[in-house]
Amino acid sequence: MVQCSASLDGTFGALSDQTRRGILERLGRGEASITELADKFAMTLTGMKKHVSILEDAGLLTTEKVGRVRSCKLGPRRLQDEAAWINAYQQMLNEQFDHLEAFLERTKGNE
Amino acid sequence: MMDQAISTPGRALLSTVGERGFRLERIFNAKRERVWRAMTEPELIAQWWGRGNRLVIERFEFERGGHWRFVEHSDHGVHGFEGRYREIVPVERIVSSFEWDGMPAHVAIQTMTLEQLADGRTKLISSALFHTAAERDGMMHSGMEGGANLSYEALDRVLAALG
Numbered sequence: 180m181v182q183c184s185a186s187l188d189g190t191f192g193a194l195s196d197q198t199r200r201g202i203l204e205r206l207g208r209g210e211a212s213i214t215e216l217a218d219k220f221a222m223t224l225t226g227m228k229k230h231v232s233i234l235e236d237a238g239l240l241t242t243e244k245v246g247r248v249r250s251c252k253l254g255p256r257r258l259q260d261e262a263a264w265i266n267a268y269q270q271m272l273n274e275q276f277d278h279l280e281a282f283l284e285r286t287k288g289n290e
Numbered sequence: 291m292m293d294q295a296i297s298t299p300g301r302a303l304l305s306t307v308g309e310r311g312f313r314l315e316r317i318f319n320a321k322r323e324r325v326w327r328a329m330t331e332p333e334l335i336a337q338w339w340g341r342g343n344r345l346v347i348e349r350f351e352f353e354r355g356g357h358w359r360f361v362e363h364s365d366h367g368v369h370g371f372e373g374r375y376r377e378i379v380p381v382e383r384i385v386s387s388f389e390w391d392g393m394p395a396h397v398a399i400q401t402m403t404l405e406q407l408a409d410g411r412t413k414l415i416s417s418a419l420f421h422t423a424a425e426r427d428g429m430m431h432s433g434m435e436g437g438a439n440l441s442y443e444a445l446d447r448v449l450a451a452l453g
Contacts, residue, residue, distance in 0.1 A: 191369050195392040265420065268390070268398065269312065271341070272416055276316045278338035279328060283320040286328075 190267045193237035198222070199230050203253065206240060210252040213242075313417035322406040325414065326381045329402065335360075354378060358386065373397075388418070397421070 193199055198220055205211060205219065217227035231251055234240045240254045318325050328334045330352060336345045343364040349357045352375065359372035373387035381404065388398045398418045405413040 191390070191392060192367050195367070195369075265398075268388070268418070269314070272314055272418075274341040275339055276314075276414070276416075278341050279325075280316075280318055282328060282334070282338040283318055283324060286324075287320070 190237050190239070190270075193234050193239055194267070196230070196233075199234055202230060202234060202251075203239060206251060206253045210250050212248045212250050214248070216251065313415060316414045316416070317407070318412050318414060320412055321410060322381055322404045322412045325404055325412045329384070351375075352378065373400075 201220060202216055205216065211219075213224065213227050213231055216222075216231070217224050220227065222230075231240065231242060235242060235254070238254045240251050242249050242251050244250075328338065332347045332350050335350075336347060339345050339360060340362045343362040346361045346363065347359075348361055348370075349359040349372070351357050354375055354377060356375050357372065358375065359370065361368060361370045370391040372389055372391075375384065375386045376399070377383065377385040383404070384402045386400055388400045389396065398420055400416065400418045403415040403417075405415065407413055
């Protein structure tokens with residue numbers, strides 16, 4: 180449960196930034212290197228690496244080093260922007276119902 | 291019309307409805323009035339809605355057309371959710387819009403319906419309607435890949451059973 184919440188927070192956190200949503204949209208059309216992404220979004224390499232690492236932690240993208248180039252593609256969850264949001268929403272409902280269930284259990288007989 | 295239905299032990303039943311919706315069913319071991327109170331009294335909502343995170347209920351105008359705005363505060367950040375109530379039928383049904391601050395104007399219409407079961411438990415049916423089938427399908431697929439509720443194996447079994 181705790182793990183699930185952390186991953187959900189990760190998803191919300193990752194998606195709360197417009198650049199990161201743009202990166203997912205771009206990767207939905209195919210792989211790109213960090214350099215290409217930095218160029219596209221007019222950012223420094225360091226700035227882009229930070230965004231990529233947040234998305235990677237959330238499982239939304241994966242990176243692979245091929246020669247001297249680090250290539251990015253959509254992660255195991257293969258989520259893009261809106262789809263990721265809907266997924267997070269559905270996970271959220273499930274988690275809320277877990278907590279509602281626990282709440283109803285612990286307040287049983289209180290009335 | 292239900293296209294797929296996959297039961298996951300101890301959790302929710304998730305299915306797609308028509309082209310643009312999904313629905314989750316869950317049975318709670320409590321009478322309908324208790325579940326309704328937990329869902330409609332702010333001091334009770336605050337104890338579960340935030341999923342363990344601190345919840346600040348910024349607005350709660352529980353009437354048709356009224357606004358609601360709930361904000362979760364966790365170590366990972368602050369997330370606001372809000373919407374307006376479209377329909378409220380006491381002890382039975384709440385229909386509202388649902389938006390997350392991070393994706394403004396991506397609005398889902400959610401319906402929560404409570405059914406009293408003969409054995410004293412309550413079935414909560416939560417359905418959500420999205421604006422495009424693509425959004426809904428993305429959710430279903432990602433749900434399957436993430437394994438949160440579904441698995442390809444379970445889907446295969448259901449589809450096989452349907453012939």
